[in-house]
Amino acid sequence: MLINLNVNEEVRAKNIQRCREKGILLPTFKQMMDPSTVPADIKEKLSHVGLWDVDPLNLFRITWKNEPTKQGGTFGGVNYIEVPHELTGVKARILALVGKWFPTGAHKVGATYGCLAPALVSGNFDSVTQQAVWPSTGNYCRGGAYNSALLGCQSIAILPEEMSQERFAWLKTVAGEVIATPGCESNVKEIFDKCHELDAQRGNHIVIFNQFDQFGNYLWHYKVTGSAMLEILKEEGVAAENVRGYVSATGSGGTLAAGDHLKDVYPNLKIGAAEALQCPTLLRNGFGGHRIEGIGDKHVPWVHNVKNTDMVLAIDDQDCMDIYRLFNEPAGVEYLRKIGVSEADLKNLPLYGISGIGNVLGAIKMAKYYEMTEDDVVFTVLTDSSEMYTSRLKEQNEIQGPFDEYAAVRALAGCFHHQTIDGALELTYYERLRVHNLKYYTWVEQQGKTYEEINAQWYDKDYWKQIPAYADQIDALIEAFNKEVLAK
Ligand SMILES: Cc1ncc(COP(=O)(O)O)c(C=O)c1O
Structure with a gap:
C-alpha cells in the first residue's frame, strides 16, 4: 500500500471527536478539484475569512480556484497567467x-494536506497526542505547520537555517516548534538526520510527514494540479x-x-x-x-x-x-x-x-x-x-x-x-535509469526503503499507475469522517 489507509478505529474516533469539538470539516479531493461543489454555507462563511487566517474553514481554500483576494474570496476559475x-x-x-x-501564499499547502488528510481520517495520525513533523527546504513545512494549526494539532517544522527570513518569521507564528538544520537549500540529508534524531527521542509522540517519500504529495499534485491544467487547456481551446x-x-x-x-x-x-x-x-x-x-x-x-x-x-x-x-x-x-x-x-x-x-x-x-x-x-x-x-x-x-x-x-x-x-x-532510457539508480544511495542505503521497492518503481508497470486511484478511496474515508463529525 503506497498510502496507508488501514484504519485504526480508536485513533480515528479521537480525531472525529476533536474535529467535532472544533467544528472542523475536511475537503475531499473532488472539492479541491472543483470547489463549486463546496456546500453553500461554507462558501458563505468563507466570504468573511482572510486567505491566510488560521481558521479551519481555510482547508476548503486548498484549491487552485480561489478568488485572487486576500480577504473573503470564494471560488472562481483556475488561477493562471x-x-x-x-x-x-x-x-x-x-x-x-x-x-x-x-492560504500561506504557496501551492505546497496542498501537498501537505494530501499527506495529512489520509492519516487523519484513517487514524494513522493522532491529532490529540501526536505532533506532526514537516521536514522541508521550502513551503511544504509552512503549509504543513499551517494545516496543523487549522486542525488544532501540534507541529514541528524543520528547515535549513539559510532559508529566507520571511519563512522563519512567519513559521514562528504558526508552528509549535521550528527547527533550523545546518546549511542551505540543498542540505536535505541534515533534515533527514534531524528527523531520525526526533524519531529516536520522541518515538510514538510524533509522525513524520516526509514530502520526499510520501505519495500523498504525488497524489495531490497529480489530481488537483494536473486537473487544473487540463481545465485551462479546455478553456483555451488548445489542440x-x-x-x-x-x-x-x-x-x-x-x-x-x-x-x-x-x-x-x-x-x-x-x-x-x-x-x-x-x-x-x-x-x-x-x-x-x-x-x-x-x-x-x-x-x-x-x-x-x-x-x-x-x-x-x-x-x-x-x-x-x-x-x-x-x-x-x-x-x-x-x-x-x-x-x-x-x-x-x-x-x-x-x-x-x-x-x-x-x-x-x-x-x-x-x-x-x-x-x-x-x-x-x-x-x-x-x-x-x-x-x-x-x-x-x-x-x-x-x-x-x-x-x-x-x-x-x-x-x-x-x-x-x-x-x-x-x-x-x-533523457534516453539509460539516462533515466542513471537518475533512478541514484535513488538507491538515499533511499535504500540511508532511509530504509527496500531493494524490492526501488526495483518496483522502475520495473513494475502498475507502480505509478496505481496512485491516482487512492483519491477516491481517501474521499470515501473523508466523507464518512465528516458525516460522523456532524452527527450529534
Ligand atoms: C518555493 C518552492 N518551489 C518549488 C518547490 C518544489 O515543489 P516540489 O516539492 O513539489 O517538487 C517547493 C517545494 O516545497 C517550493 O517551496
Whole structure:
C-alpha cells in the first residue's frame, strides 16, 4: 500500500471527536478539484475569512480556484497567467499556474494536506497526542505547520537555517516548534538526520510527514494540479497536438506529478524536471549549494517518477536572482513598461517567486530545445510569489549594487532572451535509469526503503499507475469522517 489507509478505529474516533469539538470539516479531493461543489454555507462563511487566517474553514481554500483576494474570496476559475512573449522571447505559449492565492501564499499547502488528510481520517495520525513533523527546504513545512494549526494539532517544522527570513518569521507564528538544520537549500540529508534524531527521542509522540517519500504529495499534485491544467487547456481551446510540455523544478518531485496526469491524457507531452545548475544532481549526479529556495536537494526524491521524465533542465540561480530583481525593483518595472510590456502583465510581476522564475526559464529552454511554435503550449507553475523573498532584494543590492536601467537591460537580454539550451538534457532510457539508480544511495542505503521497492518503481508497470486511484478511496474515508463529525 503506497498510502496507508488501514484504519485504526480508536485513533480515528479521537480525531472525529476533536474535529467535532472544533467544528472542523475536511475537503475531499473532488472539492479541491472543483470547489463549486463546496456546500453553500461554507462558501458563505468563507466570504468573511482572510486567505491566510488560521481558521479551519481555510482547508476548503486548498484549491487552485480561489478568488485572487486576500480577504473573503470564494471560488472562481483556475488561477493562471500566460507569461508575456516580450519576456520569454520564444514563440511558444508558456502558461503558468499561480500559487500565490493559496492560504500561506504557496501551492505546497496542498501537498501537505494530501499527506495529512489520509492519516487523519484513517487514524494513522493522532491529532490529540501526536505532533506532526514537516521536514522541508521550502513551503511544504509552512503549509504543513499551517494545516496543523487549522486542525488544532501540534507541529514541528524543520528547515535549513539559510532559508529566507520571511519563512522563519512567519513559521514562528504558526508552528509549535521550528527547527533550523545546518546549511542551505540543498542540505536535505541534515533534515533527514534531524528527523531520525526526533524519531529516536520522541518515538510514538510524533509522525513524520516526509514530502520526499510520501505519495500523498504525488497524489495531490497529480489530481488537483494536473486537473487544473487540463481545465485551462479546455478553456483555451488548445489542440491536442499543441499540448507540448510541462516543466517543474523538483524539490520533492511532487509538483512534477501533475505532468504525469497531463501525459496520461496527452501522451506526446514532454515532462521537464528543472534543477539549479549549481546543484546538478539530475544532470550529472552533482551537488552544490544554490539559491532557488524550495528545490534541488542533492538527491532524487522517492516520489519522483523518473521513468516518465523526458528532460532535465538546469537553471542558473543567478538568472533567477537577476530576474527577481528585474520584476521587483522600480527601475526594472519601469524598463519593462518602456519596452511595451502591458500594464496587465506588469501587474502580474509580483506573482513570480524565485523558483517560479526558474520554472519559466526551464519552460523557455524546453520551448527552444524542441523548436516550438506559436500554437504550442508549455505549462509550468508559479509555486509562490515575490512577497516571500523581499529580503533577497536588499541582499542583492548589497552584493551587486543598486538595480538601474542598465541592470534591467542586462537581465532581460541575458537571463531571458539569451537563455540557451545549455543544461537541457533529453533523457534516453539509460539516462533515466542513471537518475533512478541514484535513488538507491538515499533511499535504500540511508532511509530504509527496500531493494524490492526501488526495483518496483522502475520495473513494475502498475507502480505509478496505481496512485491516482487512492483519491477516491481517501474521499470515501473523508466523507464518512465528516458525516460522523456532524452527527450529534
Ligand atoms: C518555493 C518552492 N518551489 C518549488 C518547490 C518544489 O515543489 P516540489 O516539492 O513539489 O517538487 C517547493 C517545494 O516545497 C517550493 O517551496
